Structures are given as C-alpha cells and as structure tokens.
Amino acid sequence: MNILLSRILKYLNGTLFLDDAYRFCVFFILHYQDFDSYTIEDIAGELQTTPESILNFLKYLGFDNYLSFIEIYQRHKQVRFEQIQERMKNIHVSSYVERIKVSNDNEAFLKKIEEVCTKIHDSKRVILVGALYPMSIAVEFQTDMISFGKTVLQYHTYDKDMIFNENDYVIFISSSGRSLEGFMYTRTNLSLQNTTSLLVTQNPTYARKKLTTDTIQVPGRFDGINFNYQIMTIFDLIRVMYYQKYIENVPTNH
Structure with a gap:
C-alpha cells in the first residue's frame, strides 16, 4: 500500500528544490502525529507562504x-500503525543477525543496536546522511520511525535551515567512511560536534578514528552489494528493537 507518508517521503527525499512543497513536507514530518490539528491557514502562516501555494x-x-488530504492522512496513519503491529508480532531479532553477516559477535552487535535505539529515543530528531542508494534503503526505517512519533529526515545540502544541534542523532552511512571526513571538512557550519552521531561503515580505519560518537563496523571492504544488505539489516533491527522496547505494550493515541 502506497500510504500518504511514503508519498510525502518519496517527494521530500528526492526533490532538488527548496520551495514551498519541500517546506510543507518537512512540516508534515515534524508534526506527523498531530497534523490534523492544523488548518491550511495555520500551515501557510508557519511557512510564510499562502494557502494557494x-x-x-x-x-x-x-x-x-485540504480536507480530502486530511481524511487520507487520518486513515493511512491508522492503517500503517496497524500494519506495523501485525508485522512486528513474534519477531526474534537474533534471526535478523543470522540472516546476513553483520558482525563477528552477534551478542555484542545486538547490544550496540540497543544502545543506538536508546539514543534515538532520547533525541528529538534523527538525521540521515549518505549517498542515494543507502538513503533509499532507509525509507522503510524512516516511515516506521515517523509512525512511532520520531522525526527522521534526510540531510540535503541545499537546505540551509537544517543545522545540527545537541538534540539530534545523526546517522552517517558510508561503506568506505571517506565521505564522512569530507562532509566534516566542508560542512563545518552544521555544528556536528554538538550532536550525538553514528557511522555505519566497512572501513576499520574510520571506525578507529572515532569521528562520530558511535561506530558500527560491519565485515567486508568496499563491498557495495553486501553493504547494502548489511545496512538494510541494521535499519530493520533498529526499528524492530525500538518498537519492542518503546512502542509495544505502551499505551498510545495511535
């Protein structure tokens, strides 16, 4: 089912234009849980644009x-959460780790993922940074986490309003790790040092450099195909373990 949230993310993650449509999508993600409490005039005022735009x-x-948009939003929001509840039943995270080689020590690896879940929970916003294909793999993770009430956005270089802060958890995806170093050199204005951050990489050199708060190093060396499966597994583990720890059996308004 191509739910409304997925359609919004498809546009937001793929557009190259910083315009009213982009800003509307960001507003939608930031206020996803209570979006229907805003009128179109409210949103236009927040975005400094017009209802017509x-x-x-x-x-x-x-x-x-706008009314038909809100009706679909309400319906799809409920449907998506029910889908997640059904899919998360009786999932054992150990089976995810065994499915593909992501670590030489599964127990330590799962402990690291649990720590990542805690830091995501403690953050106000999760920012994803990476190349096109890894970011496309992250969309399911992004959709579920937003459904759980956590803001998850992809970083775009043209969005000058996106400045990292101490309440952010920034996740870098880079098989070689080199793009992270280049990012830090060219994006000094983003204040990465103020955030909690995670690098997922195959490169032990960048794992040792500790350029980020946390690092997950997976087996392999610049093996793009295997790395794609590894990050898919990692994102699956995060959303499953996050759901089991913070969402399942916790009363919500969904």
Whole structure:
C-alpha cells in the first residue's frame, strides 16, 4: 500500500528544490502525529507562504482540497500503525543477525543496536546522511520511525535551515567512511560536534578514528552489494528493537 507518508517521503527525499512543497513536507514530518490539528491557514502562516501555494502541491499529489488530504492522512496513519503491529508480532531479532553477516559477535552487535535505539529515543530528531542508494534503503526505517512519533529526515545540502544541534542523532552511512571526513571538512557550519552521531561503515580505519560518537563496523571492504544488505539489516533491527522496547505494550493515541 502506497500510504500518504511514503508519498510525502518519496517527494521530500528526492526533490532538488527548496520551495514551498519541500517546506510543507518537512512540516508534515515534524508534526506527523498531530497534523490534523492544523488548518491550511495555520500551515501557510508557519511557512510564510499562502494557502494557494500549499493547495497547488496537494493537487500535484492528487488531492482536490485540504480536507480530502486530511481524511487520507487520518486513515493511512491508522492503517500503517496497524500494519506495523501485525508485522512486528513474534519477531526474534537474533534471526535478523543470522540472516546476513553483520558482525563477528552477534551478542555484542545486538547490544550496540540497543544502545543506538536508546539514543534515538532520547533525541528529538534523527538525521540521515549518505549517498542515494543507502538513503533509499532507509525509507522503510524512516516511515516506521515517523509512525512511532520520531522525526527522521534526510540531510540535503541545499537546505540551509537544517543545522545540527545537541538534540539530534545523526546517522552517517558510508561503506568506505571517506565521505564522512569530507562532509566534516566542508560542512563545518552544521555544528556536528554538538550532536550525538553514528557511522555505519566497512572501513576499520574510520571506525578507529572515532569521528562520530558511535561506530558500527560491519565485515567486508568496499563491498557495495553486501553493504547494502548489511545496512538494510541494521535499519530493520533498529526499528524492530525500538518498537519492542518503546512502542509495544505502551499505551498510545495511535
């Protein structure tokens, strides 16, 4: 099912334009849990634009008016959470680790993932940084975490309003790790040092450099195909373990 949240993320993650449509999508993600409490005039005021500009984007998505958008939002939000509940039943995380080689010590690896879940829970926002394909793999993780009430955004170089802060958890995905070093050199204005951060890489050199708060080093050396499966498994583990620890059996308003 191509739910509304997925459609918004597809546009937001892929667009190259910092315009009203982009800002609307960011607002939608930031306020996903209570989006229906905002009128279109409220949103236009927050974004310093006009209701007509927002309606133009909604028509691009296939909606005739704001009310029909809200109706689909409410329906899809409920459906998605019910899907997650059904899919998460009786999942054993050990089977995920055994499915593909992500560590030489499964017990220590799962402990690291649990620590990542805790830091994500303690953060106000999760920022994903990486190349196109790894970021496309992360969309399911992004969708579920937003459904859980956690803001998860991909970093775009053209969005000058996105400055990292102490409440962010920044996840870098780089098989070689070199892009992280380049990012830190060219993006000094982002204040990465103020955040809690994680690097997922195959390169032991960058694991030892400790450029980020945490590092997950997976087996392999610049093996792009295997790395894609590894990060898919890691994102699956994070969302499953996060759900089991912080969402399952916890009363919510979903």
